[in-house]
Amino acid sequence: MSETLALPPVRGSLKADAPLAPLVWFKAGGAAQWLFEPQDGDDLSAFLRNLDPAVPVMALGLGSNLIVRDGGVPGVVVRLGKPFAKVERLDATTLTCGGGASGILVSSTARDAGISGLEFLRSIPGTVGGFVRMNGGAYGRETRDILVEANVVLRSGEQVMLSNADLGYTYRHSTLPEGAVVVSATFRGHPGEPAAIQAEMDRIAAAREESQPLRSKTGGSTFKNPAGHKAWQLVDEAGCRGLTIGGAQVSEKHTNFLLNTGDATSADIEALGEEVRRRVKEKSGIELEWEIQRVGLAK
Numbered sequence: 001m002s003e004t005l006a007l008p009p010v011r012g013s014l015k016a017d018a019p020l021a022p023l024v025w026f027k028a029g030g031a032a033q034w035l036f037e038p039q040d041g042d043d044l045s046a047f048l049r050n051l052d053p054a055v056p057v058m059a060l061g062l063g064s065n066l067i068v069r070d071g072g073v074p075g076v077v078v079r080l081g082k083p084f085a086k087v088e089r090l091d092a093t094t095l096t097c098g099g100g101a102s103g104i105l106v107s108s109t110a111r112d113a114g115i116s117g118l119e120f121l122r123s124i125p126g127t128v129g130g131f132v133r134m135n136g137g138a139y140g141r142e143t144r145d146i147l148v149e150a151n152v153v154l155r156s157g158e159q160v161m162l163s164n165a166d167l168g169y170t171y172r173h174s175t176l177p178e179g180a181v182v183v184s185a186t187f188r189g190h191p192g193e194p195a196a197i198q199a200e201m202d203r204i205a206a207a208r209e210e211s212q213p214l215r216s217k218t219g220g221s222t223f224k225n226p227a228g229h230k231a232w233q234l235v236d237e238a239g240c241r242g243l244t245i246g247g248a249q250v251s252e253k254h255t256n257f258l259l260n261t262g263d264a265t266s267a268d269i270e271a272l273g274e275e276v277r278r279r280v281k282e283k284s285g286i287e288l289e290w291e292i293q294r295v296g297l298a299k
Helices: 041-050 103-112 119-123 128-134 194-211 231-237 266-284
Strands: 013-019 031-037 057-060 066-068 073-079 087-091 094-098 147-153 159-163 181-188 248-250 258-260 293-295
Touching (some): 041 147, 041 181, 057 181, 087 103, 119 194, 128 181, 231 266
Parallel strands (some): 066 293
Antiparallel strands (some): 147 181, 248 258
């Protein structure tokens, strides 16, 4: 499959038939036709500008909220590594954050700078690029509450600055175009005491540890919360706690989490999610929407 693509030269790393399972939290799924880790924004921009426009492009962060199907992902998967993982203070309340920076790094840098309001990022297992794309949120806060603007490389290779308003945010959704890659974002909080910020981060971390299966191979929250409902409660009421298909299981600790208990295929995990959706619809009449992204081809 990979040999048929003529690809532009790069300064970063470009690998054919690169396994994605080791890079995603579920530890399941197929390979990327090509995996590109750019050296910087200009490397990414030039590559996309010169890449055949028919070739699909997908950005990959920490792979925490993602099912990569067993047949793999056609086209190019872009992964932002260390060059995109820096977080710097711009002023008293503002940080500029690389698209590959983790929520833990952003929130701890904010704490050290005395910037409050970003504590919730401590609890989201992902990167800045994913937060911006998905309007990532937790504990009553969302990315749209803190985002000033995002520096984005479009599929055409053009670099653009998009404001919060440009991203059309709704619950766990933005209008960021297909194939676009977030290379950095500016987040703004408000002045706070580092000790109080740390206490709030500790509270969030403890609540997460208590309620979620953090030490398992999982994909985070599986379904969006329907208006007026909690997804986990609907799943529980439909009798799905502990339900299994192949090596995939609905978590007994938090029923909005699916687990790979060891040897699950991505097909097992996705089929389990669909069975949960079917049972919830049958029991409550409510159609659960996937929050986890599912990408690639079935085997």
